[in-house]
Amino acid sequence: MWAIEEAGARLRVLAVDDEKPALDELVHLLRAQPEIGEVHGADDATTALRLLRAHPVDAVFLDINMPGLDGMELAGILSEFANPPAVVFVTAHDDRAVSAFDLGAVDYLLKPLREERLAAAVRRIVDSQAAIRPHRDPNEVIPVELGGVTTFVHRSTVTWVEADGDYARLHTGTGSHLVRIPLSALEARWRDAGFLRVHRSYLVALWSVTGLRTVGTGTVVCLRADGSGDAVELPVSRRQVRELKQRLVHAPPQARTER
Known part of the structure; x- marks a missing residue:
């Protein structure tokens, strides 16, 4: 899961937010993270799913309140993927964290987004993937x-x-x-x-x-x-x-x- 193709490779991520200023800011902040190499943006769940079919990603940074499929529903769909990406919620609402972690979210970030919290979330994804890669021994x-x-x-x-x-x-x-x-x-x-x-x-x-x-x-x-x-x-x-x-x-x- 969340596999980076080779050791040392940088993360491929997708940012999803229906508000353009918020999406632009999130994409900008993600591109500034040294662990991230490729960033895609989508302003709704349908576009996000289309991009995911064309561009495999390691993590999705996802708003919750969106028209059509909301962030929680999209995260549920992502969890059914054969190789589901890590999910980090980025939202202005602090009352959905329990539901988010029930869906397996790696982190839950509140708007306005602080760069240090974003960096910590990225680090958690990197650490999780680093922990996964070396350990395949059935008698670990x-x-x-x-x-x-x-x-x-x-x-x-x-x-x-x-x-x-x-x-x-x-x-x-x-x-x-x-x-x-x-x-x-x-x-x-x-x-x-x-x-x-x-x-x-x-x-x-x-x-x-x-x-x-x-x-x-x-x-x-x-x-x-x-x-x-x-x-x-x-x-x-x-x-x-x-x-x-x-x-x-x-x-x-x-x-x-x-x-």
């Missing part, structure tokens, strides 16, 4: 540093992962470990190994799932006991319930046996 080992000592956590021992700011906390049968890897990067790296992001804050190993339970109007996923010996229950976003059920039925063999 994650180095963890604590108090100057480096230990190694096997992915096959991780039952679930939670977001912790720009970090992720890996939970295993013996404890938890904080690593400087965004949850979005682990989501992309580990999906084919039997992990699924069930919520904006949680990634779970399908082999560790013992069941699903309805709580009120929501759903929780039940996991094997963690290092404390307690069973774990995590909320599942409504939009992820169907995929979780499908993935549990068709979980890849390595997800069940890598222990």
Whole structure:
């Protein structure tokens, strides 16, 4: 996902905003970022989709309130792509962040756009892609540093992962470990190994799932006991319930046996 063709290549991005002054400013600021090499602009979702067919991009910087398809709807379409681009929302509205992250957004920037916040969002995309590229080993080992000592956590021992700011906390049968890897990067790296992001804050190993339970109007996923010996229950976003059920039925063999 979000693949840059070669190491060191600069990002290809698309900016989408129906207001021309805002679009022009966003394109200008994106072109000033040293990590970005190619910038396209679109003033509506239809034009954006047409450009995406002609010009593969690594990331889309997207307004929310637009005529026709709005930004949230467009992001939903992008998530269905075989190789979906990273999505960063750029909006004047501060009340849609939860929905944005439920859609897998990398970042959520508020207008008026500050250059340093844009630079931070770009850096997150670059860091995520850098984390994805080198790790294809089905028995991946994650180095963890604590108090100057480096230990190694096997992915096959991780039952679930939670977001912790720009970090992720890996939970295993013996404890938890904080690593400087965004949850979005682990989501992309580990999906084919039997992990699924069930919520904006949680990634779970399908082999560790013992069941699903309805709580009120929501759903929780039940996991094997963690290092404390307690069973774990995590909320599942409504939009992820169907995929979780499908993935549990068709979980890849390595997800069940890598222990």
